[in-house]
Every structure is written in C-alpha cells, then in structure tokens.
Amino acid sequence: MAEFVTLSRLGSDDLGSDDVDGSGRAVALLRIARPPMNLLSTQVIREIAETAAVCGADPGIAALVVYGDERVFCAGDDLAELAGLPAEQATAMAADLQAALGCLARIPQPTVAAISGYALGAGLELALGADRRVIGDNVKLGLPQIRTGLIPLAGIRRLSLLIGPGPARDLVFTGRFVEADEAARLGLVDQVVAPDDVLGAAFAWARQFVTGPGQALAAAKAVFEAGPHGHERARTEWSRLFGTEDQRTGTRSYLRDGPGVAEFTGR
Numbered sequence: 001m002a003e004f005v006t007l008s009r010l011g012s013d014d015l016g017s018d019d020v021d022g023s024g025r026a027v028a029l030l031r032i033a034r035p036p037m038n039l040l041s042t043q044v045i046r047e048i049a050e051t052a053a054v055c056g057a058d059p060g061i062a063a064l065v066v067y068g069d070e071r072v073f074c075a076g077d078d079l080a081e082l083a084g085l086p087a088e089q090a091t092a093m094a095a096d097l098q099a100a101l102g103c104l105a106r107i108p109q110p111t112v113a114a115i116s117g118y119a120l121g122a123g124l125e126l127a128l129g130a131d132r133r134v135i136g137d138n139v140k141l142g143l144p145q146i147r148t149g150l151i152p153l154a155g156i157r158r159l160s161l162l163i164g165p166g167p168a169r170d171l172v173f174t175g176r177f178v179e180a181d182e183a184a185r186l187g188l189v190d191q192v193v194a195p196d197d198v199l200g201a202a203f204a205w206a207r208q209f210v211t212g213p214g215q216a217l218a219a220a221k222a223v224f225e226a227g228p229h230g231h232e233r234a235r236t237e238w239s240r241l242f243g244t245e246d247q248r249t250g251t252r253s254y255l256r257d258g259p260g261v262a263e264f265t266g267r
Contacts, residue, residue: 002047004034028055029180037075038068040122042207050098056107063206064111073115074123101154104129105225108218110209114202125155134202136195137180144175163187213246214266
C-alpha cells in the first residue's frame with residue numbers, strides 16, 4: 001500500500017466533466033501527497049513508479065494526470081536522505097531510481113503532468129517523462145542538483161532531447177530556476193494557464209483519449225521512447241496494430257464516414 005501516492009479515477013464531480021465513456025474507460029489521477037513540499041525520497045519515487053505501473057496495466061484507464069497539490073507539484077529531492085547516503089548504497093540503487101523516475105514514459109497511456117508552484121530536481125525529472133506538461137503562470141522549474149554537488153539522475157538526456165543540448169547544459173550546469181514564460185519559450189512545457197486552471201487544463205487534454213485508439217497511442221509512445229531505434233520499433237508496432245479491434249474499427253469508420261468519427265475501445 002502506497003503511503004505518499006494515490007491513484008484514482010476522476011468522476012464527473014471532480015472537475016465538472018464526465019471522464020468515462022460507455023465502455024468504462026477513464027482518466028486517472030496520480031497524486032503526490034507528501035506535504036508540505038512533496039519532496040521525493042527513494043520511497044516516494046518507488047511508490048510513484050509502482051502506482052504508474054498499476055495504471056499502465058489497467059485497460060480501463062485511457063490517460064493519466066500526475067499532480068501534487070494546488071501549492072506545489074514537487075519541490076525536489078529529499079536532501080536530508082541523500083546527505084547520509086553511502087556511496088556503495090547509491091551505486092546499488094542508482095539504476096532502479098533512474099528507471100523509476102522515467103516511469104511515465106514507459107506506461108502505454110498518454111500522460112500529462114499538471115504542475116503548480118514548483119517542479120524542481122527529481123520532481124522535474126519525473127515530469128520530463130510525461131507526454132505533456134501543463135503549468136501555472138507562477139511556476140518555477142529547475143534542476144538545481146549541481147548546487148548540492150550532484151547531477152540529475154534521470155533528466156539530462158530527456159531535457160537535452162526536449163529543449164536542445166545548449167539550453168539543457170545551461171540549466172543543468174547553473175542549476176538556475178526557470179519561470180513560466182522562459183519555460184514556454186524553451187519548449188520545456190506545453191501549456192501555461194492561470195494557477196487555478198492547471199488541473200482542469202491537464203484533465204481536458206487527457207480526456208480526449210477516453211474514446212481514443214488506445215492500442216495505437218501505446219504504439220506511438222513506444223516508438224517515441226525507442227529513440228535512435230525508433231524506425232525499427234515503428235515497423236514492429238505498425239504491424240502489430242493490424243491484429244487489433246481498434247485498427248479494424250478505425251479503418252472501416254474512416255472509409256465510411258471520414259476522420260474523427262470512430263469511437264475506440266482500446267482493444
């Protein structure tokens with residue numbers, strides 16, 4: 001049982017909209033709940049990864065929103081824990097923690113990080129694995145690990161691919177914070193809204209996948225994550241889709257009625 005993370009399906013009363021279609025597919029909400037700053041200890045990181053895996057294995061979940069609370073998404077690493085971590089223990093756990101911080105990129109559903117207040121250190125690394133990042137216009141983002149004599153464990157490659165190696169080096173080497181306008185200009189985030197609208201905007205993006213082609217979306221995510229092997233992975237995923245109900249539904253509907261009409265089951 002997770003102590004600092006919850007996973008729930010959003011109902012119509014949560015955000016003023018219905019998120020479940022006739023087949024029962026839904027948008028899920030993963031909340032980081034370690035107030036006051038939602039710092040990521042090794043336990044919290046593992047709980048997030050385990051909870052994301054539960055979501056990923058649930059065919060009834062069409063998309064995932066990741067959120068902290070209205071004050072803060074995640075203010076970073078639990079430095080009190082890291083300060084006392086022996087080198088040999090750090091070596092033993094590095095690979096597992098690195099994989100856990102990338103958990104949002106590995107689950108098949110589209111994911112969106114809804115960021116309020118701060119997303120720093122490991123919190124931003126987690127959000128970099130999401131397919132979309134929505135922030136409030138008062139948010140601060142950064143990878144300040146260099147100021148503690150460390151480096152980001154999982155965020156350097158993703159950041160470089162997202163905003164380019166030059167800007168990524170600047171953010172990692174200086175550890176400086178980025179405000180909303182610069183984050184949008186760099187391409188670090190996808191949408192900037194008023195602070196009170198962060199969760200609603202993330203939910204609105206996620207909800208469009210409730211009746212979407214879940215198998216094809218999962219295939220597309222796998223190709224993006226394959227990186228330099230994307231062409232090879234695309235061949236595999238494209239071929240596999242011909243055995244799915246969604247592919248049969250989609251192609252027949254497109255031929256009959258044109259695009260944007262089919263309602264998929266995710267199978």
